[in-house]
Amino acid sequence: LCAETLASPSPGTLLTGSLLSAGRGNTFTINCSGFDRYGVDPAAFQAVFNRKAFRPVINHSIPTLVNISFTMSAIVEVIWYNPFIRWNPEECGGIRKISIAAENLWLPDIFIEEFMDVDQTATGLMAYINSEGLIKYDKPMRVVSICNLDIFYFPFDEQNCTLTFSSFIYTVENMVLGMEKKVQEISDTSRNLIRSKGEWVLLNIHQRMVKMTVGTNQYDQIIFYVAIRRRPRLYVINLLVPSGFLVAIDALSFYLPAESENRAPFKMTLLLGYNVFLLMMNDLLPATGTPLISVYFALCLSLMVVSLLETIFITYLLHLATTQPPPMPWWLHSLLLYWANPRTCCPTAPQKGNKTLGSTSTHLPGVKEPVELVGKVSGPREAELNGCPESTRAQQEDEAQRQHLVNLWVQFSHMMDTLLFRLYLLFMAISITTVIVLWNT
Numbered sequence: 130l131c132a133e134t135l136a137s138p139s140p141g142t143l144l145t146g147s148l149l150s151a152g153r154g155n156t157f158t159i160n161c162s163g164f165d166r167y168g169v170d171p172a173a174f175q176a177v178f179n180r181k182a183f184r185p186v187i188n189h190s191i192p193t194l195v196n197i198s199f200t201m202s203a204i205v206e207v208i209w210y211n212p213f214i215r216w217n218p219e220e221c222g223g224i225r226k227i228s229i230a231a232e233n234l235w236l237p238d239i240f241i242e243e244f245m246d247v248d249q250t251a252t253g254l255m256a257y258i259n260s261e262g263l264i265k266y267d268k269p270m271r272v273v274s275i276c277n278l279d280i281f282y283f284p285f286d287e288q289n290c291t292l293t294f295s296s297f298i299y300t301v302e303n304m305v306l307g308m309e310k311k312v313q314e315i316s317d318t319s320r321n322l323i324r325s326k327g328e329w330v331l332l333n334i335h336q337r338m339v340k341m342t343v344g345t346n347q348y349d350q351i352i353f354y355v356a357i358r359r360r361p362r363l364y365v366i367n368l369l370v371p372s373g374f375l376v377a378i379d380a381l382s383f384y385l386p387a388e389s390e391n392r393a394p395f396k397m398t399l400l401l402g403y404n405v406f407l408l409m410m411n412d413l414l415p416a417t418g419t420p421l422i423s424v425y426f427a428l429c430l431s432l433m434v435v436s437l438l439e440t441i442f443i444t445y446l447l448h449l450a451t452t453q454p455p456p457m458p459w460w461l462h463s464l465l466l467y468w469a470n471p472r473t474c475c476p477t478a479p480q481k482g483n484k485t486l487g488s489t490s491t492h493l494p495g496v497k498e499p500v501e502l503v504g505k506v507s508g509p510r511e512a513e514l515n516g517c518p519e520s521t522r523a524q525q526e527d528e529a530q531r532q533h534l535v536n537l538w539v540q541f542s543h544m545m546d547t548l549l550f551r552l553y554l555l556f557m558a559i560s561i562t563t564v565i566v567l568w569n570t
Contacts, residue, residue, distance in 0.1 A: 161222075174233075184235060184299075185212060187212055192305045194210065194304075195237045195304055195306055196208040196309035197294050197306055198309040198315060199294075200315065200319045205269075206268075208264065208266075209237060210263055211234070211263075212262055216260050217260070224260070225259060228258075230253065231255060231256045232253070236266065239294055239296060242293040243290075248270060250268055254268065272292070274290065280417075280418045280420045283414075284359055284363075284365070284422065287357070287359075288356070288357050288358075289354060290355045291353065291355070292352070292353040293350055293352045295351075296349065300346045301340060304349065312335060316334040328360045330357065330359075331355070331357055332356040334354065334356070337352045368410055369425075371406055372429055375403050376432065376433070376553070378399060387447060388444065392440050393437065396440055399433060400434065407426060436549060439549055443542045443545060446542055450538040
């Protein structure tokens with residue numbers, strides 16, 4: 130740059146800028162002779178490059194306006210005005226826009242407060258300058274930022290993250306921030322760029338301009354609120370569907386006979402397979418927090434454990450009933466009476482020889498009837514042939530009482546199987562409904 134008077138430059142060799150020194154009548158001009166034949170001469174801008182350490186203003190009481198824009202593809206764009214670089218395109222070979230290495234220019238110290246990684250942006254980037262002194266600097270960068278995640282509804286969660294652009298050095302007296310584009314335009318551009326990339330869907334972007342006070346200084350800030358939603362299809366297919374299949378198979382295992390020797394090993398195999406599934410899918414779950422899907426997995430595992438324990442208990446109970454059936458407590462007998470006939474209210478405790486328990490209780494298919502477990506009772510004609518009618522009658526009463534206890538315990542096992550099976554059905558219905566509602570909302 131050289132300082133000349135307005136009358137000194139010859140046409141075609143010097144272009145006149147509107148750069149007036151404060152309190153003087155001098156005008157800064159750029160010698161652009163030969164631009165039309167040899168291209169841009171770097172020496173013409175050397176004086177501007179020498180001033181890159183200082184904010185490019187004529188009046189230092191006027192702040193520099195820096196407009197900010199960005200896209201979610203990690204491109205940060207800043208635009209500002211440098212009054213020291215202006216030229217007349219008609220006198221400089223028709224050149225209206227040039228690119229200059231960013232290291233030769235004054236750059237605003239814009240940073241993102243949530244940035245948590247080392248800036249790995251490539252060096253030697255170029256800035257574009259037009260003939261009016263407007264500088265546009267695009268900085269591609271990979272932003273690893275802090276975001277307060279609420280993962281309770283994972284994988285159907287929506288997150289609200291913030292990107293705060295601010296200056297580290299310049300206060301509002303020296304630099305103010307503005308918007309180069311409307312926030313809706315930024316949102317639409319970003320949504321089109323990331324529509325088919327990654328596991329997140331961009332919902333919307335909002336912005337707010339604030340001033341941060343540190344001591345007696347104030348700094349201009351622009352806060353962008355980014356709303357994103359996770360694509361749940363991958364997690365539904367890899368997590369929820371296999372878990373639902375295993376739980377459904379465990380529920381169908383109730384149709385195996387309770388006294389079958391294959392029922393308990395089958396449930397143990399399912400339980401082992403479910404634990405292996407959880408270990409394999411652990412990497413897909415969030416590392417921190419307790420999402421709803423973890424509660425779902427815990428409930429599935431608990432149901433399968435309870436189902437196995439119930440199968441072991443029923444197997445033991447049926448074995449005990451066929452050998453030496455214990456007496457049934459009165460409260461359990463009352464519960465069975467209510468189960469068989471819900472309209473019966475407040476039944477009394479069973480008495481010795483009582484055979485009034487209804488036979489209409491519901492049980493799952495495949496479970497043997499009680500009479501098959503204890504055998505047949507000797508008939509009266511067979512007793513008479515033995516020649517001891519009184520002792521035979523007592524034996525018949527004891528055998529009838531024993532068979533009645535067997536009936537009670539077997540019916541109790543049927544009731545437990547039915548209740549747990551209905552609990553499985555209710556749990557699966559609630560799980561499917563919850564997944565549909567969360568996916569649609």
